[in-house]
Amino acid sequence: MSTPVLEARRDSRPPVIAPGHTFETVTDRISRVVLRRGTPRGWIVGFALSFCLMMVLFYSVAALLFRGIGIWGINQPVEWGFDIVNFVWWIGIGHAGTLISAILLLLKQEWRTSINRFAEAMTLFAVACAGLYPVLHLGRPWLAYWLFPYPNTMGMWPQFRSPLIWDVFAVSTYLTVSLMFWFVGLIPDLATLRDRSPSRIGRGVYGILAMGWRGSAKHWHRYETAYLLLAGLSTPLVVSVHTIVSFDFAVSVVPGWHATIFPPYFVAGAIYSGFAMVMTLAIPIRKFYNLEDFLTMRHLDNMARVMLATGLIVAYGYMMETFMAWYGGNPYESFMILNRFGGPYAPQYWLLITCNVVIPQVLWFRRVRASIPALFVVSLIVNLGMWLERYIIIVVSLHRDFLPSSWGMYSGSIYDWSMFVGSIGLFLSLLFLFIRYLPMISIFEMRTLVPGAEVKEETP
C-alpha cells in the first residue's frame, strides 16, 4: 500500500514544531520573551540604533515641512521619485503578512502558525511607513484630510474617477483591517500575559487590552467565525490593494505604465518582496531568541519556495513587458524598453534583473534552501531588487516620455536618502517594541499544534 510511503515522505521534512513540546512549554517559551525580567543587551543596542535612524526620519520630515518638497530630487519631468518608490516598496512588503495570515489560514497551511503574528506586525509597520510618503508628497501634508470625503465649507468633494483617491481608500482600509486582524489574533494571548505577568502594571495593561477574555467555549466559537471571516475578507483585500496601487500607473498613458499586466505583476512582486522581508527578519530573530523549535527549517524552506514561485511570476512580467513593447508596435513603448536596456539607467535595470531574476534561481537547489546564510543573503538581494524594480518603473518611464524637448534626468537628493533610511529606522523601532512587549508568535495557535491538542473520540 502507498500509505507507509507517504508517511515516510512526510516524515522526511522537518516538522512545524519541534517534538517534545506541551501546552505548558509552548506558553512559557513564547511568553518568556515578553515577561522576562530585564531587557537583553542585544535588544537595547538594536533598538538604540533603530531609534537613531528614526530620528533621521523625523529630522528629514521637519526639514521637508519647513522648506517644501523642493529639497527632494524630484523635478519636471520626474515628478515621482523616491517617495513613490518607497511607498510601493513598503506597501508591497506588507502584503506578505496578510498573505501568510489570511490566505494560508484559509488553505489550512499549518506551518503559517508560527510566523503569522510576526508577519502581521510587519504588515502594519510597513503600511505605516508606506502611508507616510504619499502624504508628505502632497506638499502641504497638514491638509491631508482633504483627501477624505467630508462635508466642508469649500463645497468640494474628492474626484472619484482618479486612481489616486482609490489609493486613499485602499490603503486606509488595508491599514484598518490589518490592525483589527492583528488585534483580534492577539486577544487570547493578551489574556495569557495578563494571567502570567509578574508585575502589577503588566497585569493591568494586558488585562485592559485582553478585555476580560476568559477562553469560554462560546466565545471561542464566535471568535473562530470572526477570525475566518476576517481572513476571507482580507484575501481579496490584499489583492485589491496592490491592484489599485498598480492602477496609479496603469490607468495613465505613460509608456511603460499603461499595461494590463500591471495588477497581477504588482501583486506577485508584492508577495515576493514581502516574503523576502519576512525571511530577512525571521532569520536573526529565531537565532537571537532561540526560537528554532517554532521557526523550523520547514518554515524557511517553504518561504524560499514561495519566493521562487512569485519570483518566476515577476520574471514573466518583465518578459511580457518587453514582448508587448515589441509586439504592440507602439514606438513610444519600444523606445521605453530600449531606453531601459541601454539608456542612462541601464546599470540599475541590469542590477534589478540580476537581483530579482538571476540570483534567486539558486533557490531551486535544496542545499541552498537548507542553508541559513544563503537564504539570508538571497532575501536581502531580493529586497534590493524589488526596490530597484519600482525605481526603474517610475524613473525610466518618466524621464523620457513623448517629447524629447521635455526629457530630463533624476537622482535622489540627500533628503531622499535620509527619509528612506529613516523609514527603515521607524519600521525597525516599531518591530523592536513589538518583540519586547507582545508575543511575537501566536501562543494559542501554537497550542493547537501540540500533539495532545486533538480530542480523541472514545469508543463506547
Added chain:
Amino acid sequence: MKRPPIYGLLAEFDTPTELVTAVRKARAAGYRVMDAYSPFPIEELAEALHFHDRRLSMIVLGGGITGGLVGYLLQYWTSVVEYPLNIGGRPLHSWPSFIPVTFETTVLFAALSAVLGMLALNGLPMPYHPVFNVPRFALASRDQFFLCIEAVDPHFDREITRRFLERLDPQSIAEVAH
C-alpha cells in the same frame, strides 16, 4: 428570582479530551446552564454544549451590504448630484470607476462588523467575571481545561452537582464566588 449564594462549581481537567467527555456527560445528566473554558479553540466543545450561533455571519453580511451601498451612493451623490465635474467628457455616472472604492468600503464595513459584532455578542469588554475568583483559573489561559456548571441551572444543587463532578475525575473542584 433569588440570587444563588454562589456563581457555580468549577471543575478542572488536564486534557481537551477529558473536558469534552465531561461536557457530554453533564449534558446527559440534564445540566444546561454551563460553560467550558480552554486555552485554545476546540471545535468539539461547542458541539458538546449544543451551542450554535449563526448571528455573526448575518451581521457581517449586513455590514458588507451596508458598506457597499454607502460607498457607491456616496460616490454617486458627490459625482452626479452635489459636485458634478466634466472629466474628459465622461458621463457623470461613470460607474466602472466607482467600483474600487465600493469594494474597499464593503470590505471595511464587513470587517468592522465582524470584529465589533464578535466582541458585542461575547459581551466583551467585560471588566469583571466571577470565574476569575478561582485562583487556579489563571491556568485556563495556559494549559488547563475547565467546566463550570452555573448555579442558575434548574438541576443545580451544591452537594449533588459536586458529587456528579467528582465522578468525572477532575484535577480539582472549586466553588465560584460571585
